[in-house]
Amino acid sequence: MYILDMYNRKMKLPAHGEALPGREAPIATAAAHAVSAMPLKGPFAEGTETAVFALGGFWAAERLFGMLPGVTVTAAGFAGGATPNPTYQEVCTGLTGHAETVRVVFDPGTVSYAALLKAFWENHDPTQGMRQGSDIGTIYRSAIFAASEGQQAQALAARDAYQAALDEAGLGRIGTEIRPATEFYFAEVQHQQYLARNPGNHRELRGTGVPCPAFGQAQAAPPAR
Numbered sequence: 001m002y003i004l005d006m007y008n009r010k011m012k013l014p015a016h017g018e019a020l021p022g023r024e025a026p027i028a029t030a031a032a033h034a035v036s037a038m039p040l041k042g043p044f045a046e047g048t049e050t051a052v053f054a055l056g057g058f059w060a061a062e063r064l065f066g067m068l069p070g071v072t073v074t075a076a077g078f079a080g081g082a083t084p085n086p087t088y089q090e091v092c093t094g095l096t097g098h099a100e101t102v103r104v105v106f107d108p109g110t111v112s113y114a115a116l117l118k119a120f121w122e123n124h125d126p127t128q129g130m131r132q133g134s135d136i137g138t139i140y141r142s143a144i145f146a147a148s149e150g151q152q153a154q155a156l157a158a159r160d161a162y163q164a165a166l167d168e169a170g171l172g173r174i175g176t177e178i179r180p181a182t183e184f185y186f187a188e189v190q191h192q193q194y195l196a197r198n199p200g201n202h203r204e205l206r207g208t209g210v211p212c213p214a215f216g217q218a219q220a221a222p223p224a225r
Contacts (some may be wrong), residue, residue, distance in 0.1 A: 010094035010137035011130050019082035020095045022188065026085050029186040034193035035066065038073050040186070044105050048072060049115050051151065052079055052107065052181055054099035054143035055124035057131030059194040060203040061102040062118055064123055066196070070110030074196070075103045076187045079145050080177065085185055091139055099141050103184050114215070117158040121212040123205045126162070127172035133206055143177040145184075152180065154215075160214035169210045 030040050038044075055061050058076040066074045078086055081097030091098045104116060124132055126142040146152035155178045163174050186192075195201055 010139075012094070013097050013138050015084065016096050017099055018095065020086065020090050020093070022083035022090070022096070023085045026186065027087055027188060030187055030189045031190040033073050035195065035196050036073065040073065040075050040192065041114055042073075043104075044073065045107070047107065049108050049113070050103050050147050051104045051113060052101055052145040052147065052184055053104065053116070053120050054080065054141060054145075054177075055120055055126075056100070056142075056205060057135055057203060058100040058102050058187065059201075060205045061100075061123075062193065063195045064205060065102055065104045065116065065118060066193075068106070068111050068115065068119065070107045071104055072107060072218050073105040075184075076191045076192070077101050077103060078187065079182050080141075080184045081182075084183070088188055088191065092137075093139050098139065098185070099143050100139050101143070101184065113154055114128065114158070114167070117144075117155060117215075118212045121158060121162045121207075122210075123207045125206065125208050126174045126176045127166065127208070129175050135173075141177065142175060143179075145179065145181040145203065147181050152178065157215045158175045158212065162210075162212050165210050165213050169208070171210065 033040055062074045062076050065071055078091050078098035079101040080099045083096035086096045090096050130138045130141050131138045144155045146155055
């Protein structure tokens with residue numbers, strides 16, 4: 001019964017009043033990006049923009065976006081929940097409401113937001129609900145946290161275009177949460193750029209195999225996986 005109860009908790013977002021209380025102060029994280037040595041929290045170069053995505057485990061998601069030319073800083077963290085400044089262990093309980101998330105700082109003159117969306121859709125399965133493969137729970141759900149009305153509009157257009165492609169392939173309905181950005185909480189230092197620091201760990205993202213068609217505006221191709 002205990003195991004079943006824990007499973008059920010992880011598969012449902014906490015109701016109002018059920019989330020863990022968290023804390024006022026941010027938890028400790030890295031000061032600089034382990035690969036680029038740029039400040040993890042900024043300030044960033046003038047003209048750069050920020051995007052926030054959840055597509056399963058954030059180790060592999062951060063590596064994916066970090067490979068895109070024009071992406072200057074990536075960070076692993078948590079978003080979409082109710083608990084302020086959560087720890088990784090708290091998020092794993094399912095009682096914070098957060099998803100494992102990657103924050104992407106990018107130069108839109110080099111890589112478009114549309115290209116980031118293409119990489120997002122093609123590198124996970126947005127039809128799986130509160131899981132990605134064997135990673136089960138609300139922390140692994142698919143989500144886009146839009147930093148602007150323009151990002152929101154592009155994300156919705158991309159979702160509709162990708163749903164049409166999935167329909168043609170006989171696959172399921174997209175369950176991706178798309179909403180304005182919420183507070184992004186940085187994960188602990190050991191999670192930042194984890195796969196770059198531990199190249200022997202073979203964490204991978206698994207998409208549907210269905211390409212994301214063009215939508216809205218011209219897209220730059222993401223890197224080969």
